[in-house]
Amino acid sequence: MADLWLGRSPFGRDLWSPHGLGPWHNRDVPDTIVLRLTPKEATAVQRLRAGLRKRSLSVTPQRIIVLVTFLRMTGPVTIDQVCKAADAKWPRIGRSTTWRTLELLTELRMARRSGTSLFRYRRI
Secondary structure, eight states: OEEEEEEOOGGGBOTTSTTSBOTTOOTTSOSEEEEEEOHHHHHHHHHHHHHHHHTTOOOOHHHHHHHHHHHHSOSSEEHHHHHHHHHTTSSOOOHHHHHHHHHHHHHTTSEEEOTTOSSEEEEO
């Protein structure tokens, strides 16, 4: 098992505030989260990071959480199911982020659409 530490962007902090919380700080989102990854999950995270960098996209905690959440689910899942499960780890992960991440996983051949449904995904 490997630990993956995910943190918020430092731009959300304001140094003059006594608690380091600026006016834009979202108190619903944790500053740091630790995910315990299996070796397969750690490899998948590395593949996602490589795919994001290749496309000049940001590696964000939200995308990594969507990936890990998706990998831990069984059977074909919908975007809403993944979004709801990921929201338990990191509040306010949007449907668009979930959908784009699952589409990227499809391009990276880490997921595929299930049957004739455009919005159900399955692990490969």
